[in-house]
Amino acid sequence: MGVPEGEPDPGLFGPASVTWQLHSDPVMWIGGVRALYLQALHPRAVRGVMQNSDFRADAWGRLMRTAAFVGTVTYAAAPAAERAGARVRGIHRRLRAVDPATGEGYRVDEPALLLWVHCAEIGSYLDVARRSGLTIPDAYADAYLREQRTAARLVGLDPATVPGDTAALAAYFAGVAPELAATPEAADVDDFLRRPPVSALLVPARRLLWRRVAGLAYATLPPIAHELYGRPAPPPAVVDRRLRATAALLRAVPAGLRWRLPPRNILKAMDRLGPTSRPSPSTLVRTAAILDESGDKATGNSHE
Template sequence: MSDGARAAGPDPDPGLFGPGSVTWQVHADPVMWIAGVRALYLQALHPRAVRGVIQNSDFRRDAWGRLLRTASFVGTLTYGTTGAAEQAGARVRRIHGFLGATDPATGERYGVGEPALLLWVHCAEIDSYLSVLRRSGVPVSDAQADRYIDENRQSARLVGLDPADVPADRAALAAYFASVRPELAATAESREVDDFLRRPPVPAVLAPAREVIWRHVAALAYAALPPYAHELYGRPAPGPETVNRRLTATGNALRCIPDRLRWQLPPGHILGAMARLGPGSRPAPYKLRTPDAILDGPGRAQRGDGGDSTRWRTPG
């Protein structure tokens, strides 16, 4: 089917981001799984946020389901249609509206959908995704990193935040973390998450895989945390350069797995997007290598030298 014929199909909707965005190109990278675990470690250091998780879910019994549901949510927002993304966001907002947590020290009851808590979860995720992607060798320039943070204010909107209150670039994100740092602590709930991530329960038949594969993933995700997180958890980590080398080596190994094999795994968001928009929408980090590219909306990249906007083009 030609691109023209496909564009005339029933639903050529590029979704919230589209193939011209940084988000579209990088969220298909397999190191996102490591980044997601880093985000869990970081999020657990906010006492009010982690308390909401512990008190409202049996994450030990359904940890893998929770992880897959989170991955599916990110995949829907990135590669799904606009309608699918909006529906997913509405579902999350509806669930948050019913849930609350209690501070055992004061008896205070609060909602898990408080803007301050949603902002923490969002920023911990975006910081983790961007940090691990860049440190593992994905070619995201500083300008593209800023654009990625700005793009994902759309994700923040869907969970109930006002995009105007969400960091829009690296400087604003760093300022946010500096402001929230005094609120962070390693609580009993944080250590429960830490213990679980280091050795999650699995069926006996999967125990060898946990020891060989998962322990490496969890250790690398923990090592990729900022130094203040290591201090709070009280466990040392290798130096940044060692972590960078390990992230790069792991990323390169994971990228040797054929995309089609990885993307066949449920729920298949990327293959669905390519079927909807055509083969030219295939996400790939090399598309970020346009010189000084600053993304300028779905399907477009604007050159930083003031040149005209152009479509992403694959080599050859």
């Protein structure tokens, strides 16, 4: 359904969605790092990255581009989000990789690889958000996963093939687990995330801030990831306490200040839709819209 003439475009999700609220929380950065750790354990997926880019030279740029894409898809008007998706699909369509063990060539936009990247990302966002202290009942978690089928469509997936609730997502991860492995490429990603190259002036900040963020992201990974990477993690209860404490510090920074950082997606959305569109993850239970069984948005606003 399109947007009535004269009314501001709420985008692909809109202020009534779980996505709108959840993606504004600063703990999403920890979820993003967790996703990188998890994504790197799929051999074909990580080789597709490593063989088509200089990950070590541009890892920061890759992380920022991913964050910018998520922000655009979440908060921009629908045409801008669709254009962002078309750009991503166009890039992926041209890329190929080779399995060094068999010599087999393959496309990096194979549906199975796109699905892994998508599920690792949204699963990480949701897991970190819930464990960081946000109140997200199961129904809202399921609503978020159904909404994210729209994001999956933008990168080239058939939404019907994408897990739309937490049970389906758990079943997907259980099914793909035998394919995961600790490859040399995964070790490179791990090494970068633990000790990213920075200038001498930023080494103290890396030790004080980044080590905590990356360490927490790693600790929140599922046990199979810890086994493959070969490093243990504290008990889940300890991890959750540390995550909640870190999240409290991040949330203590005024949202208006955080949102002023480029590309200012949230402030642009509020300019477009008005102050009532301001996202507030802490009030997610009161403001998020529950999707019905068919996955249609409660607002009736659909671009699929």
